[in-house]
Each structure stands twice: as C-alpha cells, then as structure tokens.
Amino acid sequence: MSWQPHITVATVVERDGTFLFVEEFKAGQHVFNQPAGHLEANETLAQAALRETLEETAWDVELTGVVGIYLYTAPSNGVTYQRICFAARPLRHHPDRALDSDIVRAVWLSRDELLAAPDRWRSELVPRCLDDYLAGPLHSLALLRD
Template identity: 75%
Template structure:
C-alpha cells in the first residue's frame, strides 16, 4: 500500500478576539474550518495560505507567523494530512468575490463560540490551532524555507 500524506495550509486571522472561519459543506454537513486547503504544484506554502484564504473568504491577508505544523489522520477516511498553520492579519475584503465551491460563507467567531460547537468542526485541528495560537509562541515566518 502506498502512503502519501497530503500537504495542507491553514490560516488563523484574529480581529478583536474573533477568528475568521469558513462554513463549508463536507459530506452533506455544514462544518467550520479555518481558511485552508491543499498545496498546489509550483507554489510555496506561504503562497498557498494567502491564495486559500482569498479564495475561501474574499479576504486579502498578510502572513505574520506560524502557529505550528500538525500531522492529522482523518478518522473518516484514514487520509493523513500535514497542516502548516499560519497566522495573518486581514488587509482588505472583497464582499463581491465569489467563494470556492463548497464554501457557504465566511464568518467571524470568538474562541468560545467555536468551542461551543464541536459537532460542527471539520476536524479537531480547528480549535487546537486557535488554542495554540492563543497560548503561543508564534514562530517567525522564516522558519518556513521555500
């Protein structure tokens, strides 16, 4: 059996104690996740994080750091994901931008509002990444070598 982990990125954007999340359809359920997605050919991890955030939320962001690197095997399908989670600040929003397929909306929630809805998390990484962000440390972007 060939084992091939999927490289993904996610972005934590906080504004006044609220976090930018996406509501997306996954297996017929409406779930919450950070703006996140797969690394594409010929792009850097940083480029992927900026692109995915824009495509899923309509927000241009500036990356500010790295929360962590996570290895997660989804119990639903057995696929292993390596997630690089960045932090960013929101720069500008285009409310007219069409969001990616499957994305229903971008929304801002507090940590407690998110924690109160565990049945809606895409995975346990959603709250874990926010908690790691809040707990720190946040690592410098230069820890990611392109």
C-alpha cells in the first residue's frame, strides 16, 4: 500500500474584522472552510492559493504572508493533507463570476460566528488557521522557494 499525502493551500482573508469563508456541501451537510484546494501541476503554492480563492469566492486577493504549514489526517477517510495556509487582503470582487460547482456561496463571518457553529466546520483546521492568523506571527512569503 502506498501512502501519499495531498498538498493543499488555504487562504485567510480579512476585511473589517470579518473573514472570507466558503460554504460547501460535503458529506450531506453544509460546512464552512477557508478558500482552499489542491496544488495543481506546474503551479507554485502562491499561485494555487490565488487561483483557489478566486475560483471559490470570486475575490482577487493579495497574499501578505504565510500563517502556517499543517499536517492533518482526516478521521473520516484516513487521508493525510499538508496544508499551507496563507494570509491575504481582498482586492476586488467579481460578483458576476460563477463559483466552483461544489461551492454553495462565499460568506464573510466574524470569528465568533464561525466558533458558534462547530458542527459546520469542514475540519478542525478551519478555526485553527484563523486563530493562528490572529495570534501571529505571519511568516514572510520569502519562506517559500519555488
């Protein structure tokens, strides 16, 4: 049996004390996640984060730092993910842009609103990345070597 982790990116986007989340329909329920997804061939981690954020939320963002690098094994299926979480600031919204097919909507939530609904987190990485962002420090994007 071969073990192969999945490399993913996520982005914490803050605006006026609220944070950009996606609402997805997974395993029969609506859940919240940061804009996130898998690294694709021939793309850098930063490019993947920008692409996923735009595809899932219709927001162009500017990456401002690295929140952290997380190793997570999903209890539901045993798959291991390495998540690189970025911080970003919103630049421009494209309200007429269609979102990825598995995204119900993009929504701005406060930390309290997110924490009030733990049954709606995609995984425990969702609040952890947010709290790590808020606690700091942010790491330089120069940490990444393409």
